[in-house]
Amino acid sequence: MITNATGVTLVCLGPSSGFEVRSVLRRRPAAGEIEVAVAAASVNPIDVRRAQGYGRRLLSLVGAGRFPMVLGNDFAGTVTALGDNVDAFKIGDRVYGVKPPSTEGAHASHVLVKAAHVLPARAGQDLQALAALPYSFVTMWLAVRGAGLTRQNAAGRRVLVHGAAGGLGTLALQMMSAWGASVTAIARPPDFAACQEAGALEVVDSSSKPFATLSRTFDATLNFATWDDDLALMGVLRDGALGHATAVHPLLANFDELGWVRGVLKTLSDKRRHRAALPKNARYAWTVFKPETPALQELRELVEQQRVGLPIAIQESLAGAAQAFDHVKKGRRGRALILPG
Known part of the structure; x- marks a missing residue:
C-alpha cells in the first residue's frame, strides 16, 4: 500500500x-x-x-x-x-x-x-x-491487421473505410494515408471535408446507397459503422483481395442476449455466413480490443510524426x-x- x-x-x-x-x-x-x-x-x-x-x-x-x-x-x-x-x-x-x-x-x-x-x-x-488516442488507435490497428494490411504491404492498396468520420475511421484514414494506401471513405456529407483532411482520396455519401456506386476493386475493407452493412462491404472486394475486418460485430451481444450455448452457436453461424461471402483466400476478422505492443509502437511513431490526432x-x-x-x-x-x- x-x-x-x-x-x-x-x-x-x-x-x-x-x-x-x-x-x-x-x-x-x-x-x-x-x-x-x-x-x-x-x-x-x-x-x-x-x-x-x-x-x-x-x-x-x-x-x-x-x-x-x-x-x-x-x-x-x-x-x-x-x-x-x-x-x-x-x-x-x-x-x-x-x-x-x-x-x-x-x-x-x-x-x-x-x-x-x-x-x-x-x-x-x-x-x-x-x-x-490509445484505445481507438489500438482497436483500429487490430482491425487493419485483421484485414491483412501492414505498413509493409499497404502502399498502393485500395482500402475502403466505412464509418470514416468516427474515431476509429479518422485514425484509419490518417494511418493508411501515412502508409501510402489509396483510401476511400464512406461518411455523411457534413463530414466529407474532415475525411479528406484525414487522408481520404475519395468520399462516398453514406446516406445514398453507397455500395451501389462502388465496384469490386478494393484490396481491403474496414467496417467501423454498422453490422448491417458488413456483407455489402465484402461485396466490393476484388478477386485476390487481402481481406475484411469489422469492429461492429455482434460477439458480445450474442452472449448477452442468448447465453453461453446459444451465444456460441449464433457467433459461429454469423462468422461462417460472412466468411462465405469473401473472395477466395481473403481474410476475415472480428476486432476485439486488447493492448498490443506493435500497435502502441506504431501509435508512438505516428504521434511523433504528427500524423494522427x-x-x-x-x-x-x-x-x-x-x-x-x-x-x-x-x-x-x-x-x-x-x-x-
Whole structure:
C-alpha cells in the first residue's frame, strides 16, 4: 500500500444507476506496473455501452463484468510510482497509454497500468490530446491487421473505410494515408471535408446507397459503422483481395442476449455466413480490443510524426462525467475527456 495515499475514482453503479465519485486508498504498483496521476482520460463508445450492461456475460471471464466498476481504457498523465522491474520510466515522466478491460479503469485520479502498455510523452506534447488516442488507435490497428494490411504491404492498396468520420475511421484514414494506401471513405456529407483532411482520396455519401456506386476493386475493407452493412462491404472486394475486418460485430451481444450455448452457436453461424461471402483466400476478422505492443509502437511513431490526432469536443471533471458520457451516447462530434484534476 502507498502509505496514507488516497485518490478518487468515478464509479459506475450499474445500468440506470448513474455514477458516484469515491475516495479510495491507492495501492502500490505490482512488479512491471507503474502508477500514473491521470491528467485526462477518454470516454469511448464502449464505456457508454458497458455502463448500460453491454458485454457483461463475456467480459466476466476476464473479471470485467461486475458492477460497480470504474470504466475507461485510455489516459495520459504523470508517473507517480514504480513497481519492481520497471526501468523504462521514472517518477515525474509524462506518459500516455491504455488498459485492458477491467473494473479498475482509467476514470480516476490515479491508475495502475503495466509499463508495457504505456508510452512516453515528449515535453510540450498535449496530454489531453494524447489521452484521446490509445484505445481507438489500438482497436483500429487490430482491425487493419485483421484485414491483412501492414505498413509493409499497404502502399498502393485500395482500402475502403466505412464509418470514416468516427474515431476509429479518422485514425484509419490518417494511418493508411501515412502508409501510402489509396483510401476511400464512406461518411455523411457534413463530414466529407474532415475525411479528406484525414487522408481520404475519395468520399462516398453514406446516406445514398453507397455500395451501389462502388465496384469490386478494393484490396481491403474496414467496417467501423454498422453490422448491417458488413456483407455489402465484402461485396466490393476484388478477386485476390487481402481481406475484411469489422469492429461492429455482434460477439458480445450474442452472449448477452442468448447465453453461453446459444451465444456460441449464433457467433459461429454469423462468422461462417460472412466468411462465405469473401473472395477466395481473403481474410476475415472480428476486432476485439486488447493492448498490443506493435500497435502502441506504431501509435508512438505516428504521434511523433504528427500524423494522427482526434478533435476534442468536451472536457469534464469526474463530478461532471455524466455530461461526457451523454455527449458520446448521443453520437456528437469530437472526443469526450474526463479531467480528474
